[in-house]
Amino acid sequence: MTALxxxxxxxxxxxxxxxxxxxRFEPGKxxxxxxxxxxxDASCRLIASALIxxxxxxxxxEALRSKVGSDDNCGNVIAVQVHRIRRAFREVGGGRPIxxxxxxxxxxxxxxxxxxxxxxxxxxxAGGVFFNRVPxxxxxxxxxxxxxxxxxxxxxxxYDVLLPPTRTAPPGRASTLLRVRITSIRRACRAVGAGNxxxxxxxxxxxxxxxxxxxxxx
Numbered sequence: 092m093t094a095l096x097x098x099x100x101x102x103x104x105x106x107x108x109x110x111x112x113x114x115r116f117e118p119g120k121x122x123x124x125x126x127x128x129x130x131x132d133a134s135c136r137l138i139a140s141a142l143i144x145x146x147x148x149x150x151x152x153e154a155l156r157s158k159v160g161s162d163d164n165c166g167n168v169i170a171v172q173v174h175r176i177r178r179a180f181r182e183v184g185g186g187r188p189i190x191x192x193x194x195x196x197x198x199x200x201x202x203x204x205x206x207x208x209x210x211x212x213x214x215x216x217a218g219g220v221f222f223n224r225v226p227x228x229x230x231x232x233x234x235x236x237x238x239x240x241x242x243x244x245x246x247x248x249x250y251d252v253l254l255p256p257t258r259t260a261p262p263g264r265a266s267t268l269l270r271v272r273i274t275s276i277r278r279a280c281r282a283v284g285a286g287n288x289x290x291x292x293x294x295x296x297x298x299x300x301x302x303x304x305x306x307x308x309x
Contacts, residue, residue, distance in 0.1 A: 109143050111201040114188060116140050124185035134159040135176045138169070142189060142199040151196040167255050173197055174235070193243045194252075212285045214241045222285035233276050236269075240289060240299045249296040273297060 109116045113125040122129040122139050131139060137158045142150060152169045159172070177187055188201045212222045220227040220237050229237065236253050254269040277287050290300035 109140075111143060111146060111188075111199070114143065114185065114201050116143050122180075124180060124183050127183045129179050129183055129185065131176060131179055135172050135179070138172050139176050139189075142197060143201065146199045146201060149192045149196050149198045153196075155196065169197075170255070178231075191239060191242055193239065193246065193248070212280070212288055214238045222280065222283045225283050227279050227283055227285065229276060229279055233272055233279075236272060237276060237288075240297060243299060245299055247292045247296045247298045253297065 108118070115123040116139065117123065118140075120128075121136055122131055122143075138155055141155065141158050155169045155172075159168070173189055173191075177189060180186060180188055188199060190198050190200045192198055212220070212227075214220050214234070214237050220229055220234055239253060240248055250266055250269055254265050254272065273289055273291075277289060280286065280288055288300055290298050292298055
């Protein structure tokens with residue numbers, strides 16, 4: 092049931108501020124982390140506010156597209172906006188409050204404490220990839236690929252999900268760029284002793300190869 096202001100008829104539930112630990116959303120003002128304003132454009136604010144209001148729930152890319160009025164059918168616009176939101180939070184020390192739900196959408200994890208092993212290869216929620224607490228040198232885009240693969244929990248992730256085609260990188264070129272990125276990730280992991288954490292599934296995609304990680308730890 093919607094709670095309406097008796098004087099102005101405003102939806103109090105939608106217009107009320109939302110707090111999640113150090114994260115806060117104030118309608119008309121935007122997102123904050125530990126009292127510091129997080130600079131976001133209008134579309135990013137709409138996405139971030141929709142996610143924080145439904146903390147723990149997965150919002151599909153279709154639902155988020157409707158929030159920002161996008162007619163993009165590939166989900167690329169939402170992926171770009173989520174990337175911008177994450178980058179803005181990282182810049183103010185807010186880590187990574189939005190989680191990708193493989194083949195579904197996104198959810199707000201915010202202040203939820205991450206469950207991280209003491210050692211081994213892991214993808215940090217606040218950004219970064221580590222092996223036995225040693226950072227793996229990866230670009231932001233390569234970290235995103237690692238994160239998508241790890242969250243898929245052994246499922247095969249199609250090539251176009253890991254690196255969606257764009258106007259400047261059509262399907263053929265995107266496939267080549269992805270192979271280059273995967274090679275770069277594998278090289279960086281081997282450099283810190285993590286072995287090969289990514290397995291190629293011919294004509295299908297890539298998946299997180301847990302067995303390779305276990306061998307690297309032994």
